[in-house]
Amino acid sequence: MALLEITNLSKFFGGVKAVDDFNYTLDSGHLHAIIGPNGAGKTTIFNLITGIYPPTQGKIFFDGQEITNLPPHVIAQKGIARTFQNIRLFPDFSVLDNVRTACHQQANYSVLEGLFPTPRRARQEKELTERAYNLLELVGLANRAKERAKNLPYGHQRRLEIARALALQPRLLLLDEPAAGMNPDETEKLMDFIEEIKEKFNLTILLIEHHMEVVMGLCDDIVVIDFGKKIAQGTPEQIQSDETVIQAYLGAGEEL
Amino acid sequence: MSGYFAGIVILTCVNLLAVLGLSLLTGFTGSFCFGQAGFMAVGAYVSTLLTMRLDAPFPLALVAGCFASLLVSIPLGYPTLRLKGDYFAIATLGFAEATRLVVENLEKITGGSRGIPSIPTQTSLPVILIVALFCVWLIRNYVSSRHGRNCIAVREDQLAAEAIAVNTFRYKQISFAINAALAGLSGGFLAHYVGFIQPSMFGIPKSTELIAMVIFGGMHSVTGAVLASIVLTALPEVLRVASAWRLVVYGALVVTIMVVRPEGLLGSWELSWSSLRELRSAWQRRFQTQS
Numbered sequence: 001m002a003l004l005e006i007t008n009l010s011k012f013f014g015g016v017k018a019v020d021d022f023n024y025t026l027d028s029g030h031l032h033a034i035i036g037p038n039g040a041g042k043t044t045i046f047n048l049i050t051g052i053y054p055p056t057q058g059k060i061f062f063d064g065q066e067i068t069n070l071p072p073h074v075i076a077q078k079g080i081a082r083t084f085q086n087i088r089l090f091p092d093f094s095v096l097d098n099v100r101t102a103c104h105q106q107a108n109y110s111v112l113e114g115l116f117p118t119p120r121r122a123r124q125e126k127e128l129t130e131r132a133y134n135l136l137e138l139v140g141l142a143n144r145a146k147e148r149a150k151n152l153p154y155g156h157q158r159r160l161e162i163a164r165a166l167a168l169q170p171r172l173l174l175l176d177e178p179a180a181g182m183n184p185d186e187t188e189k190l191m192d193f194i195e196e197i198k199e200k201f202n203l204t205i206l207l208i209e210h211h212m213e214v215v216m217g218l219c220d221d222i223v224v225i226d227f228g229k230k231i232a233q234g235t236p237e238q239i240q241s242d243e244t245v246i247q248a249y250l251g252a253g254e255e256l
Numbered sequence: 257m258s259g260y261f262a263g264i265v266i267l268t269c270v271n272l273l274a275v276l277g278l279s280l281l282t283g284f285t286g287s288f289c290f291g292q293a294g295f296m297a298v299g300a301y302v303s304t305l306l307t308m309r310l311d312a313p314f315p316l317a318l319v320a321g322c323f324a325s326l327l328v329s330i331p332l333g334y335p336t337l338r339l340k341g342d343y344f345a346i347a348t349l350g351f352a353e354a355t356r357l358v359v360e361n362l363e364k365i366t367g368g369s370r371g372i373p374s375i376p377t378q379t380s381l382p383v384i385l386i387v388a389l390f391c392v393w394l395i396r397n398y399v400s401s402r403h404g405r406n407c408i409a410v411r412e413d414q415l416a417a418e419a420i421a422v423n424t425f426r427y428k429q430i431s432f433a434i435n436a437a438l439a440g441l442s443g444g445f446l447a448h449y450v451g452f453i454q455p456s457m458f459g460i461p462k463s464t465e466l467i468a469m470v471i472f473g474g475m476h477s478v479t480g481a482v483l484a485s486i487v488l489t490a491l492p493e494v495l496r497v498a499s500a501w502r503l504v505v506y507g508a509l510v511v512t513i514m515v516v517r518p519e520g521l522l523g524s525w526e527l528s529w530s531s532l533r534e535l536r537s538a539w540q541r542r543f544q545t546q547s
Binding site for chain 2: 050052071072073074076077081082084088089090091092093097100101102104105107109111113114115116117121124125128164165167168
């Protein structure tokens with residue numbers, strides 16, 4: 001079943017066609033990947049899905065509903081969570097608060113109750129804290145809950161960002177280069193972790209990645225883009241043997 | 257208590273109310289507001305006109321001034337809060353100057369630049385002290401609630417805040433409204449303490465003084481806002497012996513703090529039972545390692 005449907009999506013920045021007539025469908029419960037050379041428009045596609053940019057053309061449907069041109073926080077409420085290529089945590093917030101803030105949809109006490117505490121507020125706050133701790137435990141950061149996010153080592157910041165995205169209880173998780181800057185060992189652990197959360201939370205995942213072992217090992221379906229255009233799509237095996245993909249990555253040339 | 261000392265405490269509370277609002281808006285939500293004096297002017301003039309022209313009771317006039325200021329913040333915030341960073345600061349600066357000029361030119365109602373003299377001085381120390389402490393309590397509650405955390409998320413990284421479903425514009429609007437309400441309240445108290453208001457009291461220097469207090473005390477701390485209000489209101493009085501040099505010392509102190517401790521006196525430290533306990537155990541550890 002299609003969870004996310006992207007039709008004829010284009011984004012032009014002046015004369016630059018960052019994304020050009022892109023069509024793609026994400027199947028529920030599958031792990032999808034977007035790959036392509038640097039500057040191919042991968043992150044732009046993420047920014048279009050999450051509403052950070054309005055598209056120049058095209059439509060995006062999430063679970064049958066159109067989400068094109070909705071503001072980013074509404075799209076997040078509908079169940080699309082993401083991480084960023086260059087980690088965007090709340091640096092001065094504690095590790096706990098980074099996750100707790102993302103849990104807020106599970107609380108509904110009013111602004112007035114923000115000013116005048118009520119038992120309901122206390123109860124909901126307690127639930128939020130518990131939920132946040134559970135997620136921190138899942139990513140192995142519960143023992144650092146009180147530290148400031150900016151003081152965590154890089155690998156932990158990546159995990160924290162994923163925990164924060166999971167706190168939204170998303171149905172679709174977009175991961176922008178989750179293994180960037182990781183060594184092979186860490187990358188392998190991350191792959192296991194992604195598998196684990198996918199099963200546990202019943203997620204559909206779309207990731208951008210340059211580590212081919214991650215992409216080829218994990219994904220059900222891969223789409224390759226270059227200069228904003230889709231040049232290939234298929235299973236890892238199909239992609240590995242695709243001529244146009246090899247050309248995009250290595251360039252066309254004489255036989256060696 | 258001598259009248260002089262009581263006066264300093266009242267002025268501290270007046271500043272504190274305005275600084276509290278700014279602390280929420282600028283310190284916690286991250287929108288730099290350079291027009292706090294404009295909101296104080298709205299509160300001061302509305303409450304004064306009510307007590308003097310319509311013989312309204314003082315508490316009612318205060319609340320009306322507070323609400324008037326809040327109402328002004330809504331149409332002002334709607335277009336300007338979408339602006340990023342410095343542009344919002346400049347927009348609020350423009351608002352405050354515009355307010356001052358409007359007051360100056362509505363001579364028939366506001367007395368123009370000559371101001372309004374002999375306002376009944378109804379601000380009393382116990383009342384303003386209780387109101388100020390109550391507002392500190394409210395803001396402390398707010399910043400530790402989910403709404404307060406959303407505000408901080410907006411300050412820390414607006415894009416990331418949106419990505420976790422925080423309606424950043426709405427939270428900026430709420431902070432702006434609370435800020436305006438507190439500034440309006442502060443203005444009402446000020447007018448009915450001094451007994452005289454004129455537009456020049458609500459110029460750029462006043463706005464600057466208030467924002468300096470927020471930064472001085474620590475942008476991310478309500479306790480810091482309270483401390484800065486006390487220190488920076490009382491300081492010019494303490495330095496009165498140095499007569500002409502006192503404002504130089506005042507300026508030098510603010511600059512020194514900014515250079516030595518850019519996050520402000522308290523940074524993001526808050527006074528609470530748990531933070532005091534942590535402080536105590538940290539001292540004990542230090543003592544143990546030394547002995």
